[in-house]
Amino acid sequence: MIRFIKFGSELEYLPINTNGEKYYVQLKEGVNAGFPSPAEDFLNDRISLDELYLSKVESTFVNRVKGLSMYPDYLENDILILRSDYEPQNGDDVVVSINSSEYTLKRYDKINSKLVALNPKYAHSVIINDEDEVVILGVVDAIVRNIRKRK
Amino acid sequence: MYALVDSNNFYVSCERVFNPTLRHTPVVVLSNNDGCVISRSNEAKKLGIPMGAPAFEYKKKFQELGIQVFSSNYALYGDMSNRVFRILQNYTPDVEVYSIDECFLYFKNFSTKPLDEYCKALRKEVLQKTLIPTCVGIAPTKALAKIANHIAKKFPQLEGVYLIDNDEKRLKALQWLDIQDVWGIGRRMSKKLKNKGILKAIQFTELPDEYVRKEFSVVGLRLKKELEGISVLELEELQAKKHIATTRSFDTTYTDKEYLTERITTFAVTCARKLRKQEATCQLVTVFIYTNRFNDQQEQYYRSVNVSIPYPTNSDIEIAKYAKKGLDLIFKPGFHYKKAGVIVGGIAHENEKQFNLFEEEPFKHREIMTAIDKLNSKYGTQKLKLASQALDKTWKMRQEHLSPNYTTKWNDILEVK
Numbered sequence: 001m002i003r004f005i006k007f008g009s010e011l012e013y014l015p016i017n018t019n020g021e022k023y024y025v026q027l028k029e030g031v032n033a034g035f036p037s038p039a040e041d042f043l044n045d046r047i048s049l050d051e052l053y054l055s056k057v058e059s060t061f062v063n064r065v066k067g068l069s070m071y072p073d074y075l076e077n078d079i080l081i082l083r084s085d086y087e088p089q090n091g092d093d094v095v096v097s098i099n100s101s102e103y104t105l106k107r108y109d110k111i112n113s114k115l116v117a118l119n120p121k122y123a124h125s126v127i128i129n130d131e132d133e134v135v136i137l138g139v140v141d142a143i144v145r146n147i148r149k150r151k
Numbered sequence: 152m153y154a155l156v157d158s159n160n161f162y163v164s165c166e167r168v169f170n171p172t173l174r175h176t177p178v179v180v181l182s183n184n185d186g187c188v189i190s191r192s193n194e195a196k197k198l199g200i201p202m203g204a205p206a207f208e209y210k211k212k213f214q215e216l217g218i219q220v221f222s223s224n225y226a227l228y229g230d231m232s233n234r235v236f237r238i239l240q241n242y243t244p245d246v247e248v249y250s251i252d253e254c255f256l257y258f259k260n261f262s263t264k265p266l267d268e269y270c271k272a273l274r275k276e277v278l279q280k281t282l283i284p285t286c287v288g289i290a291p292t293k294a295l296a297k298i299a300n301h302i303a304k305k306f307p308q309l310e311g312v313y314l315i316d317n318d319e320k321r322l323k324a325l326q327w328l329d330i331q332d333v334w335g336i337g338r339r340m341s342k343k344l345k346n347k348g349i350l351k352a353i354q355f356t357e358l359p360d361e362y363v364r365k366e367f368s369v370v371g372l373r374l375k376k377e378l379e380g381i382s383v384l385e386l387e388e389l390q391a392k393k394h395i396a397t398t399r400s401f402d403t404t405y406t407d408k409e410y411l412t413e414r415i416t417t418f419a420v421t422c423a424r425k426l427r428k429q430e431a432t433c434q435l436v437t438v439f440i441y442t443n444r445f446n447d448q449q450e451q452y453y454r455s456v457n458v459s460i461p462y463p464t465n466s467d468i469e470i471a472k473y474a475k476k477g478l479d480l481i482f483k484p485g486f487h488y489k490k491a492g493v494i495v496g497g498i499a500h501e502n503e504k505q506f507n508l509f510e511e512e513p514f515k516h517r518e519i520m521t522a523i524d525k526l527n528s529k530y531g532t533q534k535l536k537l538a539s540q541a542l543d544k545t546w547k548m549r550q551e552h553l554s555p556n557y558t559t560k561w562n563d564i565l566e567v568k
Contacts, residue, residue, distance in 0.1 A: 058234040059280040061558070067568040080567070084280045095567050097171035105567045135171050135282070137565075 053142060059085035061138050063095055063103075069117045069124060070105050078145045080105070082138025093140040098126060099133050105140070152316075153296040153382070154256040154270055154289045156239060158232075159304065161252035161283070162190035165231045166221050168282040169557045169565055177218040181206050183434060183463050183499040185222055185549040222550040225434045225497050229457035230558045234281045236455055242273050244444055248437055248455045250394050251496045255293060257385075267314040274311050290315040293384045294377035297334040298324050298352070321380055325353035335374050340367060352378060395433075397421040398492025404443055405488050411440065412478060418493035419474035420467045426495065432463035434497035436470060438477030443489035452488075454481035463499055470495065 054060055065078040070093070080095065088094050090110035095103050098115070106115035106126070117124040128134060158164060162180040167173045177194035181187065188195075188204040198216050200209065206220070213220050232251045240246050245257035258266060270287040277285050288300025295315050302324060303313040315321050331341040333352050343366070349355055355363075356378050364372045373383045397418040405411060415438060426433055439455035458477040460469060474493050555563035 058237040061565070063565045063567050065568075066566040069568055079564075084282070095565075097174075100172050100174045102172055103565065103567045133174070135174070137168075137282070 053081045053144075056083065056085060059083055059138075060141075061095075063105075063137075065105060065143075069119050069122045070107070071119045073118055074105065074143065075145065078143045080140050081142040081144065083141045084136075084138040086139040086141070088136060088139050095137040095140070097135045097137075098128070103137055152258045152261065152266060152289055152291055153293050154258065154266075154287050155249075155293070155296040155300045156235075156254045156256060156270075156273070156277075156285050156287050157300050157304070158235060158252040159284045159286060160190055160192055161232070162221075162223060162228055163192045163195075164283050165224075165228050166554055167192075168231065169227075169554070173219055177216065178221065179204075179213070179218055180221045180223055181552070182223060183432070183497070185551055186499070189223065220552045222553040223434075223497070224554050224556065225459035226461075226556045226559045227554065229435055229459040231281060231283060232457050233455075235277055235283055235285070236457075238277050238280060239273065240453060242269070244451050244453055246453060246455070248439060248494065250494075251435060251437070251457060255296070266316075267312050270312045270314075271310065285311065287312045288315075289313070290321075291380050292377040292382040294334050294374060295321065295324070295380065298328055298378075301328065301332065318380070322353065325356060325378060326351055328352040330355060333374070333378070335370070340371070394494050394496045394498060395422050395425045395429075396492060396494040397425075398439075398490065398494075400490045401488070404449075406484070406486065408478075408482055408484065411482065411488060411491060412475060414491055415474050415478045415493060416471045418491070419471040422493050422495045423465050423467045423470045426465040426470075426498070431498050431500055432465045433470070433495035434460050434463050434499070435495065436460065436473045436477060437494040437496060438474050438481065439492050439494075440478070440481060440488050441490040442486050446487075446489075449487050452483060452486040454483075456481045457496075459497075463497075 061082040061084060063080040063082060065074050065076060065080060068076060073093075082095055086092070088108050088110075090108065092108045093105060094108050094115070095105055096108075096115060097103050104115075104117075104124070106124075107118060108114075109116050113128045115126045115128065163178045166178060166180065173192075175194065176192075177198055177200075178192040179188045179195050179200060180190040182189045185206050187206055188200060188202060188209070191200055191202065195218055198218065200212075200218065212218075228251060236246070236248060236254060239254050239256060243256045243258055243261075245259060247255040247257070249255055261269075266289055270289060274285050274287055277283060286300055286303040288296045288298065288303050289312070290296040290299045299313045299315045303309050303311055306313075315324060328351065330336060330344050330350055330352060331338075333341075333355065336344070336355075344355065349358075356375055358375070360372060360375070363375050367374075376383045399414070399418070401414075419436065422433075422436075436458045437455055438458070439453070441453045442449060442451050444451060444453075456477045458473045458480075460473050464470060470493075555565075557563055557565050
């Protein structure tokens with residue numbers, strides 16, 4: 001299915017998975033007097049973010065970024081939507097543990113068998129050897145970032 | 152052919168998914184109220200920690216041996232279990248959720264030959280998507296599938312999958328298996344058999360039918376048939392004691408959610424009563440709904456879901472409430488439902504009087520529920536909340552080693568650097 005989202009004067013289409021679980025927020029009509037809203041029949045047509053991000057609930061994990069090791073691509077408190085069913089490709093960002101380390105976020109450099117921290121201040125790039133035990137929780141599929149900070 | 156898919160050391164495996172530093176350290180998970188050990192990593196088993204070890208008695212030993220201890224986190228385990236089941240449901244329409252970490256699959260009209268390859272793929276997919284290791288046993292009957300699973304678990308070189316598809320393999324397995332490890336043979340039965348010199352499963356199958364029926368009733372005879380390779384137990388028939396199930400096939404099919412809600416509520420209440428009878432509580436409710444798998448004309452739908460309850464309970468009201476929540480999650484309109492059920496898990500002994508609140512007057516439950524509903528609609532949910540808060544105050548569960556709810560609470564999601 002294809003939905004249209006308006007950007008300025010241009011239209012861009014985004015393919016959207018529709019096989020996800022859907023949870024809708026019900027719209028409460030505040031006014032009883034007058035005519036029924038002509039939109040009432042279309043309540044079910046709300047956009048669901050779950051459709052976009054949680055279409056495969058059995059292989060999706062949600063993490064939060066701490067620290068700046070992947071700056072500037074990732075900021076502190078970014079929400080990561082991870083997919084465990086994706087085979088990591090060159091250039092993918094992965095949440096990974098090497099030899100029972102804690103999970104860290106790294107960019108996968110398949111060509112050099114390296115896991116790279118993007119921030120030059122962090123020298124934490126790791127070369128993967130054959131004998132290493134590498135556990136990947138998931139490949140980063142999307143990030144959710146709050147732009148406007150509220151208290 | 153039947154396959155039993157069993158998650159290895161499931162609760163420990165769940166903790167390890169989110170905490171990879173535990174991958175090679177000994178880990179145990181404790182029961183409700185931090186009572187005793189209910190799940191052990193292989194490392195903890197090797198250190199000699201027995202199943203059911205009381206936590207207070209072993210506290211020092213845990214520290215000395217560097218064993219990591221966790222309180223049971225049913226919200227997490229339930230969610231991970233759901234993920235595994237969802238994947239399994241893609242492999243065959245006939246799935247029986249046997250417990251939080253075990254699932255029977257039935258392969259109708261599948262040729263035997265590639266079935267072990269098929270299950271290897273299944274196991275690999277579960278591991279990649281959920282990081283939960285599983286073992287699969289495949290055999291012509293459920294009891295033999297259980298044994299095949301046992302073998303798959305015991306011998307790592309089998310890569311987690313074992314198929315019993317001929318008599319040679321079947322007899323070899325039965326010669327190997329100790330009588331007390333046969334599925335469905337309880338402590339009393341195995342003691343009786345051992346007294347007669349029957350130590351291996353194979354010897355049990357060599358007894359005359361009449362003798363088995365006389366000594367161990369029809370249940371024992373059915374087990375014997377199962378071990379002989381004659382399938383007499385269909386999906387959902389034999390139930391272990393670690394969970395209680397109430398399931399029914401309907402006389403006809405229903406599409407109506409209201410009807411199913413009523414059924415599920417009734418099943419939940421029945422489970423709650425069974426729990427109280429055993430003086431037990433549960434902390435997990437599994438709800439499932441099936442269409443008629445024998446009707447090829449209709450579109451098929453089968454779903455099950457685990458819902459965790461934040462505290463151990465055996466109250467009709469609580470269990471019904473969470474069961475309904477489960478139904479809301481899996482119900483899809485437009486299908487003809489033929490079967491539904493409620494299974495409760497995470498069962499522990501009831502040792503707190505507060506949860507017997509309604510036990511004295513079981514016939515007043517409906518009145519109480521209606522009263523709560525009325526209060527609810529009149530004063531809003533706040534009133535109901537007050538009651539549960541009061542309960543929380545009088546009964547506080549010991550959960551000193553609880554891991555975060557990584558998959559079900561925003562505040563608990565994993566943080567990565």
